[in-house]
Amino acid sequence: MSSLRRRRYVLAGLLAAIGLIAVGILWAVVETVFFTVTVAYVLYPLRQRLVGRGVPRRIASGLVTTFAFLVVVILISPLVWTLFRRRDAIIELLGNLPDELPIEAFGVTYNVDVGGLVTSTSNALRDLAFSVAADSVFILLQLTLFTILLYGLLLRPSAVGRAVFEITPPSYHDVIRALHRRIGGTLYALYVIQAATAVLTFPVAFLVFFALGYEDVFVLSVLSGILQFFPIVGPGMLAVGIAGHDFLLGQTDRALAILILGPTIIGVVPDVLIRPKLATRQAHLPASLYFVGFVGGVLTVGVIGIIAGPLIVALLAEMVDLLSDGKMPEEG
Template sequence: MAHNLSLPDRLTVLLVLGILAAAAIAFWNLLWVVVLSASLAIVIMPVKHYLGRSMREGTAALLTTAAVFFATIFSVGFTIAVLAQNGDYLTQIVQGILAWIASAETGGAAAGIASTDIAAWTDEQIASFGDWVTGLASQVPMLIIDLIVFFLSLYMFIYRGDALAAEVTAALPSRLRAAVEKLTRTSVDTLYALYIVHVATSVVTFVLAIPFFYVLGYDHIVFYALMAAIFQLIPIIGPSVIMLFLGVYSLSLGDIRGGLLVAFVGYPIVCALPDIYFRPMMMGRRASIHPVIMWIGFFGGLAVMGIVGFVLGPLFLALAITGYHILLEEMKEVKEAAQGT
């Protein structure tokens, strides 16, 4: 039997919705942090379940959050340290490539002028980068607040997320509950692809890149491997940019062997192998969205919603596709019921 809300019930619902809307508006600038923490909590919830077998639920949630915190700090610190140590080396490479290009265009006749222009251009880019770093440093206090809110929210979602989902699901009608459960499975699978598989593929790229760059013989092995892993996090582009960069650098040095290694060993192993073999293997049957749709979600989300769109873009598209299939199933059932009558 259908349940009709009385006037007091409707007013209560409106009051609660109004409070939620006011809270969202008041904390709008931090809302993206909470959304990211909720999406990450959904993915790492199994870690809390595993730890919860031998300890209290609150302790398991705290340890899980602490593990994410230290992993994040280590990854960011390691990346910054490697990039800082190799900043001069990267500048030297760029200057060498630009000098080679200028020399090829002028036939070596204006090599001195080209070198001066290259040095000036490099100094200009370094100054621009310094201005960017200075602007970023001014945002450090707000960034610290964002991190505090992120990890506090992450802890609460890990700790109470299961109970919250169970409460909401139990309050829904059975027909609506089935649709919500399908949407929930789609959300979990999509977030799994975004976080676990994406990061794991980047780690695999880093591991595969180390022996290749050792054989290549340009030193700075960890730097090149780290850059390949970072670019692996960028959809479509991936570490191919690094291989193209190294290929041009090899030609600028006259190193034909290095260029051949980059083209016929580096690209297949460091770029293609993680995407063609490891990524599908780790996804298994959990892929709920076509890779092309995922890429549209990545770039469309970044363009519309900023950094949070990197997660919400593919997620919204996956939910829209699942909602479309749910609607088709509902229409099919209504049609079959009408024909049966």
């Protein structure tokens, strides 16, 4: 074995060992670091466009980082603020449900205990609101870490790439490029397309909920937008829950209306208007595999699995494609 190859393997081993140690020590912020890296992956083309138009790379990195910071704040603030301020109204809404729900089937009446479920849900909402308030300092620190790390990654985007190519034998560089393209396409689909769909979902949901006479129109519209990030179920899951609530209160007509309009109008219309226009750089990952990655990722590693699950499934699909082709992809 040549000294150059031995040096490459030693450096690769040290990188892996130090990486594992870093993950163990920095586990409390590993989710923030992971999300920041994936966001930098998506925003890198925007940074390159600014640099290509003559903007200095430091200023371009700063502008893109500021844009990402504002987007995160705009997305998080309404949900957190609404849940904290409207928790009493939500709990009161749950309190209007009957203690027992009689269900008749085959001539036998069953009484379902709704009161216990309402109590546990109300306690969970209170705990969530106070937890958000108590952890506000930690949230601010995470947001600060996100901003600083994102700026650093955008300022020197090629540093990691050079390290990976340095420790990887030249005959495998085309594989690295193929995985890089798959990562870029997957993250574009997960962030850009989903985010654009969620943004359009808000006004569509607002009109539907307002027309049907719901009181918490803003909260329901925000939740509908967020649920666009959930594959397959989406806002339809919220519509089913609202329809069940209306049914328990005796508002059968509105329950049927939201059960029909929720999945069709709120769930489908934004997809039809947004996805075809942004589909040119999708991950080319079937919905079934996306769902498996999403659910498996969330159940295994928590919130980070929303991105990590589909991403690892996409990389697995790419490796299967490379093996099934019987040849390595061409450079491009």
